[in-house]
Amino acid sequence: MDVPASVTELLRHALEEDIGHGDITTSLIVPSENVSSALFVAKGNFVLAGFPFAREVFSLLDPETTFKTFFNEGAKVSRGDVLAEVAGKTRILLAGERTSLNILQRLSGIATLTSEFVDQVRGTRARIVDTRKTTPGLRFMEKYAVKKGGGINHRFGLFDGILIKDNHIEEVGSITEAIARAKAGHHLAKIEVEVENLKELEEAIRAGADIIMLDNMSVPDMTEAVRQAAGRVTIEASGNMSLENVRSVADTGVDLISVGALTHSAVAADISMKIVK
Secondary structure, rough: OOOOOHHHHHHHHHHHHHHHHHHHHHHHHEEEEEEEEEEEEEEEOOOOOHHHHHHHHHHHHHOOEEEEEEOOOOEEEOOOOOOEEEEEEEEHHHHHHHHHHHHHHHHHHHHHHHHHHHHHHHOOOOEEEOOOOOOOOOHHHHHEEEEEOEEOOOOOOOOOOEEEEEEHHHHOOOOHHHHHHHHHHOOOOOOOEEEEOHHHHHHHHHHHEEHHHHHOOHHHHHHHHHHHOOOOOOOEEEEEOOOOHHHHHHHOOOOEEEEOOHOOOOOOOEEEEEOOO
16 A cells, blocks of 8 residues: 555654654664564554554664564454564664554454454344544544445545535534535535434425434434335434444434444554564
């Protein structure tokens, strides 16, 4: 995968943040001519994601550094598995260690949590989607990790999808008016509308919404919403989704379940980088 220029620039800033004027410890201890290899090792069981970005970290520091992977992105790995090997100047390996690990651990944690949600709804029609609740600046990488965990991406930002939410509706007075304005101003994109009850659901359908987001509805109300929609629109469930309740939501027959926790609450995977001779 080619890393987008915007992400490469972000990684450059991350390295500058960590290295600053230079790695004092390494420069005092490790001769500049030393070369080594280092292994990335799993210290737990998780779904792997992030190697393209970890590789880019070392490439930015020294294009001559080599980075060899032993597992595909999205693979389920186990404690003790050797995930990858990076080789080059020892000072370069140590300079990129923390930034590369931070990325791998964060993205693998997201992929792992996503995979757990996907497993919970397996056998239903529901698909697990992410949200914009991402770490500022890391959205591309975090949404990449969601896909590697088996989820799908919702809109990337405010610019690539019409999603009419409660504040939009409050500002213009009604769901019908908000949809009418969206249709008049943009004829290519589908229109999604957030609703909080069954009355709003019916209004949104009559006004021409393509997708309905059920916001924090109870499971019985979601079941009724799916029945009332009767296939006329795509139904998305959203709000306080967890591994404990997502199966009951999926069983209502919704098409999509958006889960903010995928990116805002994932626990980082445990990975180490060990220099070997």
